Amino acid sequence: MEIKKSAVAGSVESSDILIAIEPIKDQEIMLLLDSSVEKQFGNQIRKVILDTLAHLNVSAVKVTATDKGALDCTIKARTLTAVHRAAEQEQYAWEEIDTWND
Template sequence: MEIKKSAVAGTVESSDIMVTVAPNQEEKIVIELDSSVEKQYGQQIRDLITETLNRLGVTAAKVTAIDKGALDCTIQARTLTAVHRASEVTAYDWKEIDSWNA
């Protein structure tokens, strides 16, 4: 999936995460994370964002995530939404996405 523009999903409220996805001309994924639980879960959050991008076929993106203690399902949902907005996709295959966690 090609990232065409910058897009945001989520909030900076407690138990949420704000994910911003933007194009990256360097043809790689770059993740910048600011998290209130960085020491305990920072690598897990980065891994989940990376895994979600890989499953969507994203190979080049700049991701900025501001985490306030979000659960994995919320991190994944915010990343999915931001990527779909940034790639200007209007049709989703929710059955495929739902099977990721099965």
Template sequence: MEIKQNASAGTTESSDIMITIGKNSGQGILIELDSSVEKQFGRQIREKIQETLTNLSVTDAKVQAIDKGALDCTIQARTVAAVYRATGEENVDWQVLNTWNV
């Protein structure tokens, strides 16, 4: 999927994550993370975002994530929503999304 515009999903409330995604001008995937649990779970949060982008065939994007202790399923859902908003894609294949491991 190609990122066409900046888009975001989520909030900065407790137990949530705000994902903002935009173009990265052919630079691949760049994930910037600001998390209240960075030391304990920073690597896992980045991996979940990367895995979700890979499953959506996103190869070029700049992701800014502000995490407030979100669970993996929330990280995945917010990333998917931001990607679909940023690509302008309206036809979500929910069957494929349901087969992912969370």
């Protein structure tokens, strides 16, 4: 999926995560994470974000995640929403999403 513009999803409320996505020129994923639970769950948060981006075939993107203790399902949903907004896509393939292995 091609990222066309910057977009965000989520909030910085307790148990949520704010995902900001913007296109970059390099064909890589730059992930910046600020989390209140980074010591305990930072690696898992990064994994959920990167796995979601991989399933959506996203590259050339900068992701800034501000986490306040979100569950994996919330991280996945916020990442998915931010990517679709940034790609200007209005159609979600929910059937495919349900088959992803967490």
